[in-house]
Amino acid sequence: MSNSRQGIGMTSARTRERLVQRLIDQGIRSDIVLNQIKNVPRHLFVDEALASRAYEDTALPIGLGQTISQPFIVARMTEALLAGFEGESVLEIGTGCGYQTAVLAPLVKKIYTVERIRELLTKTRQRLRDLDIYNVQFRPGDGWEGWRKYCPYDGIIVTAAASSMPEKLLQQLAPGGRLIIPIGPKGKQDLTMVVNHPDRFEQVSLGPVSFVPLVKGK
Ligand code: SAH
Numbered sequence: 001m002s003n004s005r006q007g008i009g010m011t012s013a014r015t016r017e018r019l020v021q022r023l024i025d026q027g028i029r030s031d032i033v034l035n036q037i038k039n040v041p042r043h044l045f046v047d048e049a050l051a052s053r054a055y056e057d058t059a060l061p062i063g064l065g066q067t068i069s070q071p072f073i074v075a076r077m078t079e080a081l082l083a084g085f086e087g088e089s090v091l092e093i094g095t096g097c098g099y100q101t102a103v104l105a106p107l108v109k110k111i112y113t114v115e116r117i118r119e120l121l122t123k124t125r126q127r128l129r130d131l132d133i134y135n136v137q138f139r140p141g142d143g144w145e146g147w148r149k150y151c152p153y154d155g156i157i158v159t160a161a162a163s164s165m166p167e168k169l170l171q172q173l174a175p176g177g178r179l180i181i182p183i184g185p186k187g188k189q190d191l192t193m194v195v196n197h198p199d200r201f202e203q204v205s206l207g208p209v210s211f212v213p214l215v216k217g218k
Contacts, residue, residue: 015055022057023075030079036103037075042068044127045097059210062097064117067212069159073191074100077157077180080193080206082107084178087154091172093143094159094214098124101136104157111136112150114143116215143214146172153177160214161189170194170201182211 016038028034043054045068050060059070077100081090088109092101095115101124105111115121118140125138139147143158144166152174158166158181165183173179179194191206 019055019057019071023072026072028072028075028079030075030082032107033075033079033082033103036078036107037071040099040102041131042071042099044131045099045102062120064120065212066096066117066120068097068099069211073209074103076206077159077191078104078107081155081157081178081180084176084195085155086176087174089150089153090155090157091147091151091153091169092157092159093146093169095121095124095138096159098128100157100159102128102131102133105133105135108155109135112139112147112153113137114139114141114147116140116142142217144168144216148172156180158182158214159211161186161209161211162214163216165192165194166214170196180206182209186210186213 020034020038043051046054046060046062057071059067062068090108090111092111092113095101095113101111101113113136121138121140128136146168151172153172154174154177156169156173156179161182169179173196175196177196181192182189183192184190189209191209193204193206195202
């Protein structure tokens with residue numbers, strides 16, 4: 001962790017508390033999730049030039065046309081995933097800079113994460129190691145395929161917007177497991193939760209969101 005990034009003020013406890021309070025005001029209730037938002041150093045996930053804005057509740061560019069998710073959305077998705085969580089393993093699609101991964105990692109046993117841009121994955125692997133996060137396994141690849149090897153997963157979280165429900169992700173979901181995924185075209189995305197019941201997949205809408213697209217193919 002470089003010293004130049006500390007002591008500028010943006011890492012101060014007060015700045016982070018303000019973000020947490022904002023998320024509480026917006027309806028985030030889970031203490032373990034709020035605690036993670038407070039503890040994960042989001043300024044280390046963005047370019048130094050944007051570090052002063054890291055604790056604003058907004059998505060920010062991280063290069064290569066990608067973004068770091070808005071803290072409220074990360075909290076909302078994490079909370080929704082964990083509300084029904086009785087298992088151990090989570091599949092994450094769209095690793096990006098790894099912020100969502102870092103928020104979730106201490107709250108579950110194991111995360112398997114898939115990202116199509118190798119360059120991002122290399123940096124993120126190192127970043128999470130620097131933060132002493134070791135229960136994450138990374139894979140370059142196409143998230144539409146999921147990650148068969150370690151399925152079924154108790155939870156699946158997708159942090160890019162799919163044009164339709166990815167069938168293979170449903171197939172890799174454990175009984176009782178839940179999938180959190182934004183679905184729909186730009187400007188009309190709906191955050192969707194799917195619960196795998198014995199006799200059916202229950203689908204619940206969690207509200208409108210705005211993500212970069214889950215790209216099809218290589
Ligand atoms: N989870 C990140 C945000 C990720 S942005 C955070 O916490 O900030 C979405 C990511 O999904 C991008 O890195 C993008 O490259 C990746 N992505 C898009 N389509 C994909 C696909 N088909 N398979 C895997 N990753 C994909």
